[in-house]
Amino acid sequence: MLKNRFETIFFDADDTLWENEMFFRQAEEKFAELLADYTDREGLQQLLWQKQEDNIPLFGYGSKTYMIGMTDAALELCGGKLPEHIYYGVKKIITDLAFHEFKLIDGVQETLEALSGHYRLVVATKGDVTEQMFKYRRSGLDRYFHHCEVMENKDEKNYLELAAKNDLQPEQLLMVGNSVKSDIAPVINVGGWAINTPHDVVWVHEMMDMPESDRILIVQNVKEIVRFLL
Ligand SMILES: [Mg+2]
Numbered sequence: 001m002l003k004n005r006f007e008t009i010f011f012d013a014d015d016t017l018w019e020n021e022m023f024f025r026q027a028e029e030k031f032a033e034l035l036a037d038y039t040d041r042e043g044l045q046q047l048l049w050q051k052q053e054d055n056i057p058l059f060g061y062g063s064k065t066y067m068i069g070m071t072d073a074a075l076e077l078c079g080g081k082l083p084e085h086i087y088y089g090v091k092k093i094i095t096d097l098a099f100h101e102f103k104l105i106d107g108v109q110e111t112l113e114a115l116s117g118h119y120r121l122v123v124a125t126k127g128d129v130t131e132q133m134f135k136y137r138r139s140g141l142d143r144y145f146h147h148c149e150v151m152e153n154k155d156e157k158n159y160l161e162l163a164a165k166n167d168l169q170p171e172q173l174l175m176v177g178n179s180v181k182s183d184i185a186p187v188i189n190v191g192g193w194a195i196n197t198p199h200d201v202v203w204v205h206e207m208m209d210m211p212e213s214d215r216i217l218i219v220q221n222v223k224e225i226v227r228f229l230l
Contacts, residue, residue: 002228003229003230008122009115009120010162011124012175013123018135027093027094027096030093038077051069060153062127063097102139105222108222111223116144121146122149125150154186156190160190163190170190173191174192174194174195178197189211193216195216196219197221
């Protein structure tokens with residue numbers, strides 16, 4: 001059903017091309033250790049999620065927003081006075097997260113290698129431009145891709161803009177990604193097609209039930225998509 005239908009394939013990046021969420025979970029673990037004298041883990045996790053949700057609409061996605069959320073949570077837990085070692089501890093956790101941790105997902109390299117001569121491949125990610133472009137260049141995957149789009153968000157409006165910018169009709173969109181909420185549902189809603197590559201670590205913010213559509217394919221590993229596309 002997918003062969004000979006598309007010229008361009010869009011790939012999500014975080015948790016589709018490279019690991020991301022596991023590093024955020026590890027950062028939360030480090031944050032819990034840093035704040036161990038002030039609260040228990042359970043209370044801290046809830047507070048942190050709430051602070052993240054408060055800040056995303058203002059500052060978008062990415063680790064800088066996470067730093068604001070962590071700092072807000074720490075300030076509250078420390079009774080309105082943030083000790084220097086806590087502030088710099090948070091900053092180190094975030095710097096390590098954004099610029100040191102990197103791991104490609106199994107199967108990605110050979111999948112892109114197989115598809116790149118047959119399709120125009122484009123990265124469609126959301127988040128902080130500096131951070132996402134840093135990961136994109138560092139990945140070494142840029143040789144397979146035509147370009148990388150860093151989107152402000154991934155709702156229906158953003159996907160219609162993505163199609164228009166790439167001179168495509170919405171029904172010519174084929175998106176590959178791990179997130180039902182960001183990579184699958186909005187693409188289906190505008191008339192496009194989607195391949196879901198589920199990841200076992202899902203951010204609470206991204207949780208959503210899979211919509212019903214015959215324009216969705218679900219695979220367990222990204223390398224399975226090659227036989228549906230070539
Ligand atoms: Mg993703």
